Amino acid sequence: MSVTLADVAARARVSPATVSRVLNGNYPVAASTRERVLRAVDDLDYVLNGPASSLAAATSDLVGILVNDIADPFFGIMAGAAQTEIGGQEGSGRAGGEKLAVICNTGGSPERELTYLTLLQRQRAAAVVLTGGALEDPDHVAAMTTKLAKLVDTGTRIVLCGRPPLPGSEAYVAALAFDNRGGGRRLTEHLVALGHRRIGYVAGPTERTTTRHRLEGHRAALAAAGIDGDQDRLTLHGPYARRSGYDATLELLYRDPGLTAVVAANDTVALGACAALRDQGLRIPEDISVAGFDDLPFSIDAAPALTTVRLPLYEAGERAGRLAMGKETPPPGGIATIGAELMARASTAPPRKG
Structure with a gap:
């Protein structure tokens, strides 16, 4: 009935x-x-x-792009690139017009993420692009797996941009996953090669895939170099925000005044770390090195220019847009890993002597 x-x-x-x-x-x-x-x-x-x-199997001219925070350049760059590809496909709409790409800002809320997907399902969206890392809470993972399957059943294409696929979703989801582990490892290997052994780490929020993968890469590099230490004591978690970098860096200096480097979960957090160090009268990189992640546009213009890991955010967003429109063949197995490139700049140098 x-x-x-x-x-x-x-x-x-x-x-x-x-x-x-x-x-x-x-x-x-x-x-x-x-x-x-x-x-x-x-x-x-x-x-x-x-x-x-x-009408359940019919799709509209609507495409949803889900982001955690549209004001964050990490999400804004990907969403803008995807929207350009989606809106620029002449003749792709059912009536010969362009697709309408709508940005859905979740604020990092898992409840809002599911709500937006429900609304897009009801509108029979042609495609949905989900950007950024995923929450690893088991209940949310189960709910997302069910929801994405329902969307696919109604004819909606699902593209993940910057996040790994959910377990079991590889068959119907195209995923562009950043090599966050590899990038995290290369960044810390760079610091180790410079001679750093006492390195603090300002991580992102717990239970996020991006946070875990970048931290795993960092710790793998330390382990390979034989740097054991108390890594839990020198790792602090917080939001991907400047204030988090500022407060965590002050706490790291309190825990280990002899730190020679701070690795930040992303470039925005790194700016907060730099501000905290300057307020403590410390010079970058003469007294302490700082590194970030993502290579956001402001990174090269920071003073000093920020050592970071470059993720091709715009290119990934463009590709996600093409996949959403069916203009590009999905990668083999539905998953493509996008490489991360070390950008060594002036904010890192060999540790001070003495």
Whole structure:
């Protein structure tokens, strides 16, 4: 039996009118109510089994691009490049027009990520591009796996840009995964080759794939060099934000005043680390070296220019856009690993003597 609007209302514990308002977006509804309604829509497969079932396999001219933070250049560069490819495909729309690429800013919230995917499913989006690292919480992974499978069932292409595929999704997802482990390892190998042995690490948020992979690369380089030490004590986690780099660097200096280098989870965090060191009267790189990750546009203009790992963000975004439009053949096995390049600049040097 088909699921009705009344069934959704009963599951969400709201009136049918409220469900209609949420789905049509024509009347303000409290955020908590909206989330509850969309969860019920998803649980009951209302779009798939309801009156619109005859259209379930059809796709619209809409493409969703999910980002954690559009103000962060890491996401903005990829999203902008993907949007250019998607919007620039003349004649790709059903009526001969261009596709409409919509940026969905999740704020890093797993709940918002799922909500946006539900909305895109209901709109029968032609494609969805998910950018950046993924949350490794088992419940969220299970929910995402189910949600992406539902999207594919309705004809939506799924492209991951900068994140590894979910377990079991390789068959229907095209994934462009950055070599964060390799980049992290090469960055720390560079510092070790300069002579650094006491290296602090400012990591990103826990339970993010990007955080774990970059930290694994860092520690692999230390282990290969025979640098054991107390790596947990010299590793601090926090948001990918300047303030996190500033506060964590002060704490690292407190824990080990003899540090000769600080590796930051990304370039924005590295800027915070540099500010903290300058406020402590320390010179970069004469007193302490600093390195970042991503090679965001401001990195080369920092003073001194920041040693970092370059990820081809724009090129990855372009490729994701082409994959989303079916203009490029998916990589073998659905997964392509995108290399990371060490950019050695003036913020790193041999450690001070004495």
